[in-house]
Amino acid sequence: MTKKSELISEGKAKSLYTTSNTNELRMVYRDDTSAFDGKKKEALLGKGEVNNRFNAFIMNYLEERGVETHFIRDLSETESIVKKLDMLPVECVVRNIATGSLCRRLGVEQGIKFDEPLFEFFLKNDDLGDPLINDNHITAFGWGTEDEINFMKQKTKEINVHLSELFDKNNLILVDYKVEYGRYEEKLLLGDEFTPDGCRIWDKTTGESLDKDRFRKDLGDVVESYQIVAHKLGIDI
Ligand SMILES: Nc1ncnc2c1ncn2[C@@H]1O[C@H](COP(=O)(O)OP(=O)(O)OP(=O)(O)O)[C@@H](O)[C@H]1O
Numbered sequence: 674m675t676k677k678s679e680l681i682s683e684g685k686a687k688s689l690y691t692t693s694n695t696n697e698l699r700m701v702y703r704d705d706t707s708a709f710d711g712k713k714k715e716a717l718l719g720k721g722e723v724n725n726r727f728n729a730f731i732m733n734y735l736e737e738r739g740v741e742t743h744f745i746r747d748l749s750e751t752e753s754i755v756k757k758l759d760m761l762p763v764e765c766v767v768r769n770i771a772t773g774s775l776c777r778r779l780g781v782e783q784g785i786k787f788d789e790p791l792f793e794f795f796l797k798n799d800d801l802g803d804p805l806i807n808d809n810h811i812t813a814f815g816w817g818t819e820d821e822i823n824f825m826k827q828k829t830k831e832i833n834v835h836l837s838e839l840f841d842k843n844n845l846i847l848v849d850y851k852v853e854y855g856r857y858e859e860k861l862l863l864g865d866e867f868t869p870d871g872c873r874i875w876d877k878t879t880g881e882s883l884d885k886d887r888f889r890k891d892l893g894d895v896v897e898s899y900q901i902v903a904h905k906l907g908i909d910i
């Protein structure tokens with residue numbers, strides 16, 4: 674008898690279910706969209722499908738370039754099968770251009786282009802507003818080891834090289850993005866998602882935002898913009 678698929682976690686945008694294989698999970702991309710640590714919420718029709726397809730493309734793209742990920746295969750329009758990871762409670766952010774929370778936090782001008790991408794760690798904790806942390810917090814509280822910190826920094830920057838080039842050649846700018854890692858059989862794999870929900874993408878010609886900033890700033894056409902990016906990257910949706 675096959676075991677029933679059980680919901681193991683329901684985040685703000687995705688749900689995770691068990692599968693018949695104990696090492697694998699079914700990830701369901703929902704239409705739910707949130708911003709400002711869950712304070713602003715809305716369901717945007719079709720977003721789950723676009724993000725599932727978008728993520729599958731990016732994860733495959735990165736795998737082909739030597740970045741090991743949790744992604745196994747897509748299952749339906751809105752579902753994928755992934756390796757079950759023991760997630761580190763940190764978010765890794767890389768910024769190529771200063772905008773958003775960085776400018777608010779440090780009072781710096783918007784639009785500064787960094788010669789070297791800026792890397793930041795944040796603690797995954799909505800109640801605390803995902804605070805900025807440093808390497809020392811991660812080791813002091815046992816959220817990760819020094820080797821894991823080095824790995825995350827190196828991989829996240831490697832991802833930036835691959836994806837900045839991909840976006841650039843499709844007339845898009847990858848402004849910044851967030852990724853998460855988790856442990857699988859003694860090593861770290863790229864987990865979670867890479868979609869316009871977790872990054873900033875600008876049109877190179879017009880400078881228009883084509884990412885979740887459209888939702889944050891009530892600019893409209895959120896899912897349509899994600900679709901525009903997908904089409905520019907050659908993703909079949
Ligand atoms: N392969 C994986 N194995 C186990 N957990 C995963 C995996 N990939 C992602 N996750 C976790 O599943 C959840 C995904 O759901 P979602 O993105 O909707 O959460 P969220 O509301 O953003 O919450 P969080 O603030 O924890 O990210 C996240 O907590 C993420 O860390």
Ligand SMILES: [Mg+2]
Pocket residue numbers: 684685686
């Ligand atoms: Mg999330």
